[in-house]
Each structure stands twice: as C-alpha cells, then as structure tokens.
Amino acid sequence: MSSKVSVCDAVRDEVKSFSPYTAGKSIDEVKEAYGLNSIIKLASNENPLGTSPRVQDTIKLHAASVFRYAQVGTPHLIDAIAHYFHIPNDSIVTGNGSDEVIDMLIRVKATSGKNNIVAFAPCFSMYKVLSQLNGIEFRQTPLNDDFSFDWDGLLKLVDEQTSIVFITTPDNPSGYAPAVEEIIALHSKLPASCLLVVDEAYMDFAENAENHSMLPRLAQYENVCVLRTFSKTFGLAGLRLGFGAMHPELAEYLRRIRPPFNVNILAEQAGIAVLSDTPFIEETLRVTREGRAYLTQELEALDFTVYPSHANFIMVEAPEDGNYLNEELLKRGLIIRPLVKGYNLPKHLRITIGTAHENKVLISALKEILNAE
Numbered sequence: 001m002s003s004k005v006s007v008c009d010a011v012r013d014e015v016k017s018f019s020p021y022t023a024g025k026s027i028d029e030v031k032e033a034y035g036l037n038s039i040i041k042l043a044s045n046e047n048p049l050g051t052s053p054r055v056q057d058t059i060k061l062h063a064a065s066v067f068r069y070a071q072v073g074t075p076h077l078i079d080a081i082a083h084y085f086h087i088p089n090d091s092i093v094t095g096n097g098s099d100e101v102i103d104m105l106i107r108v109k110a111t112s113g114k115n116n117i118v119a120f121a122p123c124f125s126m127y128k129v130l131s132q133l134n135g136i137e138f139r140q141t142p143l144n145d146d147f148s149f150d151w152d153g154l155l156k157l158v159d160e161q162t163s164i165v166f167i168t169t170p171d172n173p174s175g176y177a178p179a180v181e182e183i184i185a186l187h188s189k190l191p192a193s194c195l196l197v198v199d200e201a202y203m204d205f206a207e208n209a210e211n212h213s214m215l216p217r218l219a220q221y222e223n224v225c226v227l228r229t230f231s232k233t234f235g236l237a238g239l240r241l242g243f244g245a246m247h248p249e250l251a252e253y254l255r256r257i258r259p260p261f262n263v264n265i266l267a268e269q270a271g272i273a274v275l276s277d278t279p280f281i282e283e284t285l286r287v288t289r290e291g292r293a294y295l296t297q298e299l300e301a302l303d304f305t306v307y308p309s310h311a312n313f314i315m316v317e318a319p320e321d322g323n324y325l326n327e328e329l330l331k332r333g334l335i336i337r338p339l340v341k342g343y344n345l346p347k348h349l350r351i352t353i354g355t356a357h358e359n360k361v362l363i364s365a366l367k368e369i370l371n372a373e
C-alpha cells in the first residue's frame, strides 16, 4: 500500500502548531556562552539552600533499589503527605511534578471540541501548553493592572462547557495572593460540573498562609482541587514530585489513567524524607522571607517597581530597559528570569529569592550596572 502523506505530515494538528514551554537559561548554558566558572541562578524559584541533607542520605541509601519498580500509587509517600498536610489519603494523587497532575486533570475533565478551560493572562504557562496539547480551547482574561485578580472578567469567560478554571495563589509571576474568601466566592459562582484548580505551588512562603490557602478547607468543596509541588520549599525540583488534593471520586479517575510508575523510587523516598526534615523546611522559609524583605527594600531604593510578593520570588519593573539589565547580569554570572517568553511581560523581570550572599551579590551587580554606587 502506498500513500503520498509522509509520516510527519500525518502528525496531529495540535502538535504541529504547538509552542512548547520555555524554561529559563540553565547554569551550563550561561557558563558556556559567557566563559564563566561560577553562576548564581535566581531564575526558576528553586530552593536557595539546595537539597536537604536528609534527602541526600536517603538517596544514597536507596540508590541500590533503583532496579526495582516503585510500588504503584506510592502509598508510603501518600501516608506522609496526608500526615504532613492534614488531608485524607484518598484525596491525594501524586505526579511526576505537579505538571503531570495538571495534565491528568485536563485529560480526565476536558473533551476536545466540546469543553474549554479558563485562566488569567498571564498565568503559569503549563495550563495553556497542556490544554492546547490536549486539543482543548483555552480562554484567558487579563489580570488587573496591579496584577490582582479580575474575578468578574474570569467569570465572563465561564459557560456550561467550562471544565476547569485554573488560578494560581500566590500567583506566578507576580507573587500576588488573594484572600481565600475571594476564591470561595468565585467557587460559588461556577457551574457544579466545573473543577476549580487552585495551584498553591508557593503557598508555604505566604505571610499568614491560613488566610489564603484552600487546602485546609478542601473537604467542604466537591469541585475544588489544590495543587502542591515538592520543587520549591522541599527542594526536589530535579527529582519531579507534586500532588493534587481533590474529591476522592475524582482522585480515583486520575489514578485510573496515570502511567503506573509515574513517581520514581528516589522521588518517593526523597519526598518522605524531606517532609520529616523540619529544620530544613524552617530554614528555607526563614531565608526566603528575610531575603524577600531585603531584596524588596534594596530594589525599591534602586528605583525598581517591586510588586508585593507572597512567594519565593519577586516581580519587578526595572528603571532601565529590562533586556539590557538582564544581559548585563548574565555577563556577571547572574541568571534571573525575563518575562517576555511564556508570560508576555516585556518590561518585567522575575527574581528568585536566593541566600543572603546571593541576594547581596545581585544588588551589588545592579548598583554597578545602574551606576548607583
């Protein structure tokens, strides 16, 4: 049988028109491009303290077991998560990063050609990337000028075919976190069939998280899912681990469709270990909160517009061309995140809070670049 259509012509349309996630620059890329030996990376909202010592010991201990498949469903990790976050075991679905849970939710809830998904613009780009890959219409409404949430604008996009509304709190890239009452009010106006996904990747860093988080209130709402990641506070970005907490019946559907060994053995053991490493978690939160206050103060003194942040990063508008500043910082071995790609914010920059030393080096470099010494 012969056909004139080539194997690549016959690739799915969603894949042909797909724009992939654009990650920030890696340490090796910058070392190579600028001929540098040492780099400070404040671009991807990773943990400033590195990997927890307890996790490092655990990984060594379990290195010899990686020839085994993990236990399906990672039950010991689920126990540890349930205990740490005070949520029921059967509400938890773990994933290879919370990115994978986002994908599972879309595949379980949204039908191509029928449903739509709603979010703010800008938002964490994986909501759009994964909706498009799954062939789902993705609708966005702008944030308010101060990056707070325009709930009415969001609700205008919602109809009976909306299967998921995504919100992020504290938000990426601004660090804004609404009062939890506002999220509850949004929920009360959504159709019962629509799932409200509240992505709390950065909630641990919030001041008074109890006034912002939906996680402790989850049991009261059938159609709410809260996402958490182990990539930030828990310092496991490279191992890939996250989870969604949701109604047990919905959780069961996600378990049905997920790949059987989606969380690997080392990620499972590392997740269990870090949840018990209280000194590491407490130190992470202390360093981040102190660094956030320091950077806010110093950047404001340098005439940056700093958006108040509840996260482990701050978004700023630079007094000079952001591209120029970014390029000058790269030459000095400092990687921050310009927000052109993925977020469409050409004037804004996102800076991850580093250690006290890293934050100081950043401020000195900016003073030098802006001649503000």
Ligand SMILES: Cc1ncc(COP(=O)(O)O)c(C=O)c1O
Pocket (backbone or CB within 6 Å): 044, 045, 096, 097, 098, 099, 100, 124, 168, 172, 199, 201, 228, 229, 230, 231, 237, 240, 241, 242
């Ligand atoms: C808002 C938000 N959600 C989810 C993620 C992804 O987390 P994970 O590393 O668990 O896939 C990120 C990562 O930067 C994020 O910013």
